[in-house]
Amino acid sequence: MNHPLDGILTDVSKLTDVMLDSFLSNGVRYILIAGLAYFIVHIVMATWYAHKRIQNVTPDGKQISREMRYSIGTLIVFAALDIIVIWLHEMGVSQLYFDVAKYGWWYLLASFFATILVHDAYFYFIHRLMHVGPIYERVHKVHHASTNPTPWAAYAFHPLEAVLEFGIAVVLVVVMPLHIIVLLAFVHYMLLMNCLAHLGFEFFPKGFARHPIGRWFLTATHHNLHHRTFRYNYGFYFTFWDRVLGTNHPHYEDLFDEVAGREGSLAEQTPLVRS
Ligand SMILES: [Zn+2]
Ligand SMILES: [Zn+2]
Numbered sequence: 001m002n003h004p005l006d007g008i009l010t011d012v013s014k015l016t017d018v019m020l021d022s023f024l025s026n027g028v029r030y031i032l033i034a035g036l037a038y039f040i041v042h043i044v045m046a047t048w049y050a051h052k053r054i055q056n057v058t059p060d061g062k063q064i065s066r067e068m069r070y071s072i073g074t075l076i077v078f079a080a081l082d083i084i085v086i087w088l089h090e091m092g093v094s095q096l097y098f099d100v101a102k103y104g105w106w107y108l109l110a111s112f113f114a115t116i117l118v119h120d121a122y123f124y125f126i127h128r129l130m131h132v133g134p135i136y137e138r139v140h141k142v143h144h145a146s147t148n149p150t151p152w153a154a155y156a157f158h159p160l161e162a163v164l165e166f167g168i169a170v171v172l173v174v175v176m177p178l179h180i181i182v183l184l185a186f187v188h189y190m191l192l193m194n195c196l197a198h199l200g201f202e203f204f205p206k207g208f209a210r211h212p213i214g215r216w217f218l219t220a221t222h223h224n225l226h227h228r229t230f231r232y233n234y235g236f237y238f239t240f241w242d243r244v245l246g247t248n249h250p251h252y253e254d255l256f257d258e259v260a261g262r263e264g265s266l267a268e269q270t271p272l273v274r275s
Helices: 012-044 061-090 103-128 133-142 151-155 161-167 167-173 180-197 219-231 240-244 250-258
Strands: none
Touching: 012 061, 012 151, 012 180, 012 250, 061 151, 061 161, 103 133, 103 161, 103 167, 103 180, 103 240, 133 250, 151 180, 161 167, 167 180, 180 219, 219 250
């Protein structure tokens, strides 16, 4: 029986259909997850949860439309990356598999956590590279145009950065056996964490950033500080690499507790004074 994707690389109309499908499904996922996060947090909860806004500034429509515009570019990059994954599969180079029994359930679970750990390390070092003078100016500056990001910034990257940072999915399917479900779970988890990092509001409780376990997990305050200071907090899922390599913001825990510990209305909010 022919696989539905057989021959897509030689049939232009089939290739266009698959790219369009991929663009739309990634787009729907982005709108559902980033859009829902924005709608719930920035619109529905904005007033009564205003005291947990990390920066006492409301992002304007201009910023949001810029974040969305660049995200469309990233969605096109994703569609191209999907085609590369399919091509690698057709060439027999990828280790993507479809039968759980091939490696078992334990491997399935372990491979999911492995993708997160590998991506966390990969992202940290690529992100640091992005802050090198000319690369920052030409590429990463696009993402940093939002000094107080919203969830719509989750995909707001220069196309080259989108290829570098999300091309990890292509690398992963080549270097390790990955079930299709794991690949999909990885993509969804990545977007969820990306939205959390750019949320602009802090939901974790006071003390979380000092907790023996909590301190290793990234928070919205952690990444928001990166957007404000440009020189600390490069991590994606965990604070591990920042802590080990000395790039964690020196006042992160204090600033986190200041935001997470606020009570009451926006009027009582104390501004963040340190950066
Ligand atoms: Zn950065
Ligand atoms: Zn960011």
